Amino acid sequence: xxxxxxNIVTMLHQATLxxxxxxxxxxxxxxGDTTLEYLESHPNHHNTKxxxxxxxxxxxxxxxxxxxxxxxxxxxxxCIVIIVSSSVDQSDKDKSFTYKQVVDYIEKPFLPVHVxxxxxxxxxxxxxxx
Amino acid sequence: xxxxxYFHHKKNLINASAEFVNTLHSENDWISIxxxxxxxxxxxxxxxRVYYWKNHPHPETGEPSTSQVIxxxxxxIKPEINNPELQNIPLEAFQAFTGPxxxxxxxxxxxxxxKDEDLRNILAEQDIKSILVLxxxxxxxxxxxxxxxxxxxxxxxxxxxxxxxxxxxGNFESVVExxxxxxxxxESNIQLNMLIDNxxxxxxxxxxxxxxxxxxxxxxxxxxxxxxxVDVVDNxxxxxxxxxxPEERTLIHEKLTxxxxxxxxxxxxxxxxDSKDRTKYVESICxxxxxxxxxxxxxxxxxxxxxxxxxxxxxxxxxxWKQSHIVRAPLSRxxxxxxxxxxxxxxxxxxxxxxxxADELDDIIRDISAKTEIINEI
Numbered sequence: 415x416x417x418x419x420x421n422i423v424t425m426l427h428q429a430t431l432x433x434x435x436x437x438x439x440x441x442x443x444x445x446g447d448t449t450l451e452y453l454e455s456h457p458n459h460h461n462t463k464x465x466x467x468x469x470x471x472x473x474x475x476x477x478x479x480x481x482x483x484x485x486x487x488x489x490x491x492x493c494i495v496i497i498v499s500s501s502v503d504q505s506d507k508d509k510s511f512t513y514k515q516v517v518d519y520i521e522k523p524f525l526p527v528h529v530x531x532x533x534x535x536x537x538x539x540x541x542x543x544x
Numbered sequence: 545x546x547x548x549x550y551f552h553h554k555k556n557l558i559n560a561s562a563e564f565v566n567t568l569h570s571e572n573d574w575i576s577i578x579x580x581x582x583x584x585x586x587x588x589x590x591x592x593r594v595y596y597w598k599n600h601p602h603p604e605t606g607e608p609s610t611s612q613v614i615x616x617x618x619x620x621i622k623p624e625i626n627n628p629e630l631q632n633i634p635l636e637a638f639q640a641f642t643g644p645x646x647x648x649x650x651x652x653x654x655x656x657x658x659k660d661e662d663l664r665n666i667l668a669e670q671d672i673k674s675i676l677v678l679x680x681x682x683x684x685x686x687x688x689x690x691x692x693x694x695x696x697x698x699x700x701x702x703x704x705x706x707x708x709x710x711x712x713x714g715n716f717e718s719v720v721e722x723x724x725x726x727x728x729x730x731e732s733n734i735q736l737n738m739l740i741d742n743x744x745x746x747x748x749x750x751x752x753x754x755x756x757x758x759x760x761x762x763x764x765x766x767x768x769x770x771x772x773x774v775d776v777v778d779n780x781x782x783x784x785x786x787x788x789x790p791e792e793r794t795l796i797h798e799k800l801t802x803x804x805x806x807x808x809x810x811x812x813x814x815x816x817x818d819s820k821d822r823t824k825y826v827e828s829i830c831x832x833x834x835x836x837x838x839x840x841x842x843x844x845x846x847x848x849x850x851x852x853x854x855x856x857x858x859x860x861x862x863x864x865w866k867q868s869h870i871v872r873a874p875l876s877r878x879x880x881x882x883x884x885x886x887x888x889x890x891x892x893x894x895x896x897x898x899x900x901x902a903d904e905l906d907d908i909i910r911d912i913s914a915k916t917e918i919i920n921e922i
Contacts, residue, residue: 420873422877423876470869500875522877522879523880524880
């Protein structure tokens, strides 16, 4: 899942995944609210792992609101979150890792080098198909 | 020895000595009464003139000199206190006289027998027949001397009189020393008070109790809190704890207690509510003061108003946040796009220039963001 309100950014994320030969199905969502709707209505959300490439700053519902919302959901443990933000602010990084679901923080631009990192990471390596 | 005059004389000496000690130690403004005391001593020792000379640097040349400061004279004797020739005399000028004094020895002479002609003439001009001068040493320094002139006879001082005068000088020295130390203390107190008044913060002394009972608060207290320090010292109208934001009182007490137990300096930032009900942010830096047995006596410290600083920090943080989120967002897109174009090799050098410029801008934003991270927030 690529969750970002900027079309250019989602396009860039997709391009990076393609260049890194990632074969997973990619769902594009433009903010927290639509993401929550998608998760809620997903017919198999109890048995599906969702890998988020999640932006922080978005209209309506930002990353923090979304993360707060999913905490009480039955499928919360199926959510593996990579924060992908333009923010280099340490406080954003610190806040991100207060959520159990957040496994990495990537500063934009999202580049193939980051995908290589995810391919190695314990929490994400089995979720990526390449 | 059986002469009744002898006992009378001895009694006089003892009485004079007692009176001298009592008076010297009971008065702070001792200079003004020294003249009277010299009178007591003069009468007891039956001399004609008693005087005190004080050493000092010469006002023009700076060389060690001495001047007559106080004089007592018996009836019918010419006073010399206003003689300008007895002021600012270089110690070197009368080596025969000052030499022994400098070496802690008295100068005891029959004027007629003095070999140094100048000195003999000066003393003879004052009708002095015999002279005894004892040095005054204060804090191991040659401070001046006290002299006794006899204008009536060529006198030989007996051991008893010598002892009396030595004791008297000893007392005099200790009082001058005490007076000097008092002056030094007074001066350092003035300096300390000036320093305290010029510190842009509250200097305080308090007890470690739940009220933080204040024992001292500097002038700045009124400026920062709007309350009068006299109302807060000893919890007269309100306690310092009343001024601290209610949510923070317990935490401050805990932190302070721990620092005192560890004998460490304690720096705490907290909120206070001023007399106009406004919240202010302050930083207190303080430390416990302990007695020889390690028991806490009180806490000394300073409190600074950091409200403005905090507001400026908040603005800086806001700017940094905007840099990070708003300015860097289009920059990261630009960088992403440039990286994407990188796969097309045509005009690669132009693309490299764009990437370099973007990286440079990125470094600037990161640097600003990193710098604001060291700004502490409450």
